[in-house]
Amino acid sequence: MDEHEPIELAKGVYWVGVVDWNLRDFHGYETPKGGTYNAYLIVDEKITLIDTVKAPFFSDMARRISRIVDPSKIDYIICNHVEMDHSGSIPDIMEMAPNAKLFASSKGEKGLAEYYREKGYDKWDLTVVKTGTELSLGERTLMFIEATMLHWPDSMQTYLKDNAILFSNDAFGQHIASSKRFDDEIDDLITDAGIYYANILMPFGSQILKYVERLNELNVNPKMIAPSHGVIWRSNIQEIITAYGHWASGHNMQKVLVIYDSMWGSTEIMASEIVEGVMRSGVEVSMRHLRKNDWSLTMKELMDASVIAIGSPTMNNDMFFTISGFLTYMRGLRPKNKKFFLFGSYGWGGGAVKGMDKELEIGKFDIAMESMEVKFLPYEEDKKVCQDIGYKLGEIAKANANY
Ligand code: FEO
Numbered sequence: 001m002d003e004h005e006p007i008e009l010a011k012g013v014y015w016v017g018v019v020d021w022n023l024r025d026f027h028g029y030e031t032p033k034g035g036t037y038n039a040y041l042i043v044d045e046k047i048t049l050i051d052t053v054k055a056p057f058f059s060d061m062a063r064r065i066s067r068i069v070d071p072s073k074i075d076y077i078i079c080n081h082v083e084m085d086h087s088g089s090i091p092d093i094m095e096m097a098p099n100a101k102l103f104a105s106s107k108g109e110k111g112l113a114e115y116y117r118e119k120g121y122d123k124w125d126l127t128v129v130k131t132g133t134e135l136s137l138g139e140r141t142l143m144f145i146e147a148t149m150l151h152w153p154d155s156m157q158t159y160l161k162d163n164a165i166l167f168s169n170d171a172f173g174q175h176i177a178s179s180k181r182f183d184d185e186i187d188d189l190i191t192d193a194g195i196y197y198a199n200i201l202m203p204f205g206s207q208i209l210k211y212v213e214r215l216n217e218l219n220v221n222p223k224m225i226a227p228s229h230g231v232i233w234r235s236n237i238q239e240i241i242t243a244y245g246h247w248a249s250g251h252n253m254q255k256v257l258v259i260y261d262s263m264w265g266s267t268e269i270m271a272s273e274i275v276e277g278v279m280r281s282g283v284e285v286s287m288r289h290l291r292k293n294d295w296s297l298t299m300k301e302l303m304d305a306s307v308i309a310i311g312s313p314t315m316n317n318d319m320f321f322t323i324s325g326f327l328t329y330m331r332g333l334r335p336k337n338k339k340f341f342l343f344g345s346y347g348w349g350g351g352a353v354k355g356m357d358k359e360l361e362i363g364k365f366d367i368a369m370e371s372m373e374v375k376f377l378p379y380e381e382d383k384k385v386c387q388d389i390g391y392k393l394g395e396i397a398k399a400n401a402n403y
Contacts, residue, residue: 004063007181009224009232010163012043016064017228018057021177026085029199030294033192034177037085038228040167041065042160045138046075049100050158050167051228052089061089062096071096076135078142079104080156080169082111086228091119102126103135105146107154129156132218145218147171149207151200159220166222170200171211172240174230175296184235190243191300192230197247198303199296203334205248212245250336251403252306255284256393259298260311261291261320266345266377267311273383274309274343277390283397285390290322298326299333306400307339307368307393312356314346319355327356331363339368339400341393343386347376368396 006014017038023031037053039061047069053061065071074097079087082104090112094100104112106128113121129135129144140162147155150171158167174192183189201208215221225233225240233240256278262268271287278285286305288298302308312323319327340360344352353371360367372389374382 004060004067006041006064006067009040009226010165013160013163013165014041014043014068015039015181015226015232016041016049016061016068018053018060018064019177019179020054020057023175023177026175030296031175032294033175035175035229036177038226038230040226041068042137042140043069044140047073048076048078048137048142049074049093050078051080051086051169052077052093054085055088055092058089058092062093073097074100076100076137077102078158078167079108079112080158080167080228081152082108082115082154083152084115086169087112087115091116094120094124098123100125103129103144105129105144105154105156107148108156111154131214143218145214145220147211149204150211151204159222164221164223166220166225168225169228171227172225172233172244173200173227176230178231181231182235183231183233186231189231189236190239193240193243194247194303195296195300196229197244198300199333202247202299202303203332205250205336208244208248212241212248246403247303251304252337252401253284253304253403254397254401255286255301255305256307256309256390256397257301257305258285258287258309258311259302259326260287260289261313261322262289262311263313263315263320266374267313267343269378269383270343270345270372270374270386271309271311273378273386274390274393277387277392278394278397279390280387281391281394281398283394285394290326295326295329299330302330302335302338305338305397306402307341307397309341309343309393310356311343312352313344314350314352317349317351319344319352323352323356324359327359331359334363337400337402339366339396341368341389342371343373343389344371345374345376345378368393
């Protein structure tokens with residue numbers, strides 16, 4: 001593929017986004033596979049751009065558009081979401097196409113005013129749209145769907161009724177960089193979509209369930225879902241919508257996740273023995289050292305697991321700093337229906353388990369069983385206790401699973 005070649009999704013509908021091959025950190029969220037910012041162009045009587053790209057990539061998007069039409073001829077620009085990975089190039093494209101009309105949700109308008117008041121906002125011809133508002137492009141019609149809290153208050157989606165293409169913005173995205181543009185060209189895309197969901201959308205399960213109902217009420221049955229990140233769903237549409245329903249309902253598999261950090265190996269020995277015990281119970285288990293594994297995949301594993309064991313060494317009478325950071329991250333993402341177990345080690349004075357316990361209490365998380373702490377080193381009798389705990393956690397995972 002030419003680096004600036006547009007991709008035609010349907011007659012007159014093009015992907016004009018960019019691939020960010022070197023993206024490894026998306027505002028703190030690890031993206032080991034890179035990412036994309038997707039923009040789409042519809043050529044009808046009115047030439048319409050749906051979303052833009054992160055500002056540093058504006059010229060790449062403009063070159064791709066230029067392969068189809070003169071960018072100055074764009075009539076309409078739809079801003080589905082003001083976060084700057086999508087709105088960042090609006091000031092530049094508005095300079096190129098100063099007569100273009102902008103469309104956004106009412107919160108979207110407020111966000112654009114805040115972000116771009118020194119970058120031309122006052123001169124823009126902006127119309128606020130709501131769920132059900134239609135916009136004729138000539139032969140085809142767009143309908144707007146507010147998607148509040150998927151994942152920001154301003155989030156909106158755009159449905160091209162005639163082709164049944166849903167431009168879903170952040171929903172149904174994945175962070176992967178690829179020369180492929182469609183779901184049936186990528187292996188195990190559902191895992192990437194799950195990682196994305198766990199780290200971006202997990203706090204908003206109840207809004208997502210309502211949103212899926214709203215699509216039915218509006219008779220939106222997409223034949224294609226074109227998100228603003230990753231590849232386009234054209235073959236596994238029902239599969240991804242069903243997966244969103246499961247994830248949003250707080251699904252729990254028969255799985256235990258052991259998350260830990262370690263300074264001199266004691267907490268790691270405990271983690272390993274707990275894992276052995278879980279394996280004896282026949283339940284799937286995964287073990288993640290927080291400084292050796294990326295947190296975005298760890299969060300996907302946490303979303304799937306029904307029991308989470310978290311282990312920390314004691315440092316300065318408190319939990320280790322990676323554990324504290326992870327717990328803060330996890331609390332914000334509000335995983336549902338999980339049961340937790342805490343373990344840790346200390347030398348002269350304890351504090352790790354107490355610190356973690358406070359964090360779980362703030363987040364109102366459920367405790368599966370009493371915590372365990374070891375002084376200096378776990379000996380054979382401690383290892384046996386850890387194994388027994390692991391076995392019990394496996395049994396609790398069986399009882400707590402709903403999927
Ligand atoms: Fe892809 Fe909420 O920005």
